[in-house]
Amino acid sequence: MSNRGPVISMVFAAAFLTGCSGVQRVTPVQIWDDMKHQQKFKAQAPVDGIFADGRSNRLVPEDTVARGHFRDDSPYNTGMDGAMYVGKMPVPVTLDLIKQGQAKFNIYCTPCHDQTGMGHGIVPTRVPAWQPSNLTEQRLVEAADGDLFNVITNGRRTMPPYRFQIVTEDRWAIIAYVRALQRAAHAKPEEVPAGTQIAGLN
Secondary structure, X not given: OOOHHHHHHHHHHHHHHHHHOOOOOOOOOOOOOOOOOOOOOOOOOEOOOOOOOOEOOOOOOOXXXXXXXXXXXXXXXXXXXXXXXXXXXXXXXXXXXXXXXXXXXXXXXXXXXXXOOOOOOHHHHHOOOOOOOOOOOHHHHOOOHHHHHHHHHHOEOOEOOOOOOOOHHHHHHHHHHHHHHHHHHOOOHHHOOOOOOOOOOO
């Protein structure tokens, strides 16, 4: 019998505290009132006597840029030279850049475009209505590097934008690798370096 006393007390205490926040006709008992009655601005709520326009939400000062997030409108960051796409990428093409592009291409691009870039990835086999472009076709061989950069950045038609997943440097690297895939797809037998040709395939 002695063990029931604390249990009964806890039940009554819980019932009392539960009633404090329920719907009542009188002002509820508030043990700590600073949570409900504190000086603060509520989102989208008007504020009198502080700001001239009466808004609690304030716009950031003009030309404010978050630390570490400044990006100028250079061809490197936009793929544009004025109102035109840049014809050639603004970074030197090296073997390391192509290898970097291959690694990123295999991560982000092969699900749709497959490893050859011809558009036979796993996504179009599962969703026939979603047919990605063949990156080795002539119209894309002739496309400006800036145009390809814009597509990766902002997306086009059914392709979503990848500017949040792929940093600027890796976008240019992917383009360098796509150019290598295009070169391989359109190469002629006589262009294959000596010593690397396979007999019977000439």
